[in-house]
Amino acid sequence: MTIHAHRSSWRFATGKLLICLLTLMPMISAAAAESGWREYRSAHFIVRSDAKPKAARLLVRDLEWYRHVVGRITNIDFSNDETPPLRIWAWKTTREYIRATKAYGTGGFYNMGLDGPYAMMSIEPAERPLELDGRQVILHEYTHHIIHQFSPIQYPRWYDEGMAEFLSTMKFKDKGLVVIGGPIGRAAVLRDFDWVPFRDLMESKGQYMRQHRVSMRDPRRARPAISLQYAEGWITAHYLMTHPERRKQIQTYLSLMNRPDVRDEDAFKQAFLTDYKGLQKDVRKYFWSMKLPTLGMRITDLPKVKIKERKLSDEESGFQNIEGMLVAGDYSDSGKDNRDRIIALYEAGVRPKDMAYYLARIAIAEEDDDDDAKAHAKEADKWIAAFSKAGGSPAIAAYLKGLRELTAIFGDKAGFAKATQPKDPERLAVLRRQLKQGMRADPTDPRPHYLYALSFAFTDERPDRQAMASIGIVRDRLPDFPRGAIVEAILRAHNGDRQGALDQLNVLARWAFSAGARNRYQKIAKRIEEMPESASAGKSASKG
Known part of the structure; x- marks a missing residue:
């Protein structure tokens, strides 16, 4: 009897378990259907994500809308946009993002390479004000892409980072209402640490600030200057953008800052009608009022976003951590x-x-x-x-061949600071013919164009017409690709425009992001300066 009673109880429990499992099956199936990686394609983005589809679709929609609104605010014309779609890897948690990228201390990053723009991010929202928010990070980075890709001017680092921080707070409400300017974690830096003097902040040009004088009053209030550069850039952009009269002065300031004949301080005074100390006083007062207003606007023509969705196979899903790093160049x-x-x-x-x-x-x-x-x-x-x-583009195949051939022809020490003679001139001529074939197959792909132009920049040859046309295509397609600007300057010098080349390098050096980058530009300028007058027009190019 005891055994029988035990079996009956077991059968009863099993029945309850089956009922529970049957009840949970739809939920388990739905969860399984949502697990794994998916690809989401819109007009300007390709997003791969293992987050819930609803969150990933919302990210794609917000990115398309963000692009539209930032274009409206900055008066950027996207009608001739030929940039490849931005490829984004969006991990569902910050922990997974860090494990895959090893980008410790970040919530995302963006870069532009010859293969086009790409970004890595966490889609996980911040739970507390001081935490990194993946969505905000990628909007910040995409702001850089928009501004640098579609604007011909250089931006001071404080403005570049500050405006990106300000715009990245953008939220989309009902009926086209867009709100910008919410609080961010940078506020804590401004509250707890001594500020960088505006003279240092404004005259840092494109450089990231590494040092900041320690407060003698309280050394604990000192902080690495780069944190303050971001924070003060944010609050200054916040102040300027939420004051209509000040907002009008921004464009004047940027235009004057891009004129080599105008000193930084004079540009500042002419635009803002005050000196460094005066504006910093106003911005500090604005911050400590603790009443940071938001900027609201109603956008009635937000685009309808069409998204194509593809579920990745288990094999492809398991490859995404690796593929993201390959796209980032970690071969x-x-x-x-x-x-x-x-x-x-x-x-x-x-x-x-x-x-x-x-x-x-x-x-x-x-x-x-x-x-x-x-x-x-x-x-x-x-x-x-x-x-x-497998059906790969002939232009890309030519680019791949060019990558390995250039190293074989010039060696792995070839660079921009001095000319390098090819080990095998005939092999170089063959390579150039192959690259031309790739260009004809797809004239819009910048990769074979760049390698063709690069094959002249390494040497002291005068570039042919195709090389000058090719570097123009690279500039138009990838204006934020720094090596393209360097190659263009060298080709201009070889083509007889030495002063134009030096002016171009001087701009790059003035707006360099670091002292090391500035030093590299100066070495290239020295190469051009040391060219004999007759050599500035270059030797005749080899037939190819």
């Missing part, structure tokens, strides 16, 4: 460590064109290993052929 480490896994994906038919591209880039990155250079070159050729066989 030497992430690529080398995961080569076998990428080969397995290629052989399994998972996006074979992309996998072949990655494998070719990994092999090219490893060619600087002298012991195995020939083996890596053979491996690169194998995967370039596989890329073409």
Whole structure:
């Protein structure tokens, strides 16, 4: 009887368990359907995310709307926008983002390369005011992309970062209402630490500030200047944007700052009708009033956002942490460590064109290993052929061949500070013909154009018409690509416009983000200055 009673109880419990499981099955199925990675494509963004689809779709919508509103605020014309879509990897938690990227202390980052713009971020919202918010970080970084991609002028670092911080607080309400200017964690820095004097802040140009004088009154109130550069940039942009009269003065200030014949302090006084101390006093008073107003506007023509959604397979989902790092250019480490896994994906038919591209880039990155250079070159050729066989663009195939050929022709020491003679001029001529074929296949892809122009910048040859046209295409397609501007300056000098080249490098040096970058620009300028007058028009280009 005891055993029978026990079995009855067990059957009863099992019945309850089955009922519970049947009840939970729809919930489990829904959760499973939402798990894994998805790809979301809109007009200007490609987002890969393992977050819940609703959150990911909302991010894509907000990015499209943000682009529209920032364009409206800054008077940017997007009608001729030919920029490739921004590719974003959006992890559902900050912990996963950090584990994948190793970008400690950040909530996201953005960069522009020859393959186009990309960004990595966490989609996890901040729970407390001082925490990083993934959405806000990516809006901040995308502001840089918009401003630098579509504006011909240089921006002071305080304004560049401050305006990005201000605009990144943008929220979309009902009926087209847009609200900007909410509080951010930067306020705590301004509250707890001594401020950088506005003279230092404003005259830092494009450089990130690394040092700040320690307060003798209380050393504990000193903080690395870069934190204050962001914080003071934010509150200054907040103050200027929420005061209509001050808002009008911003464009005057930026225009004057971009004139080499106007001193920084004079530009400031002419635009804001006060001196550094005067405006800093006004901004400090504005901050300590603790009544930071928001800027509200109603946008009646927010675009309808169409999103194409694709669920990634288990194999592709498991590859996303690695793929994000490959797109960010980490072919030497992430690529080398995961080569076998990428080969397995290629052989399994998972996006074979992309996998072949990655494998070719990994092999090219490893060619600087002298012991195995020939083996890596053979491996690169194998995967370039596989890329073409999988339907890859002839322009990109030419670019891949160019990457490995330039190293073979000029060596891995070639740079911009001095001319390098090709080891094999005939091989260089063949490469240039191949790059031209790639350009003809897709005239809009900047990659073969850049390598063609680069093949002249390394040398002391006079660039041909195609090289000058190619660097113009790179400038138009990727205006925020720094190496493109350097190559353009060198080609201008070789083409006879030495003063124009020096002026261009001087602008780059004046607005450099660091002392090291400024030093590199100055070394390139020295190369151009030391060219004999007859050489500034360059030697005749080899036939190609």
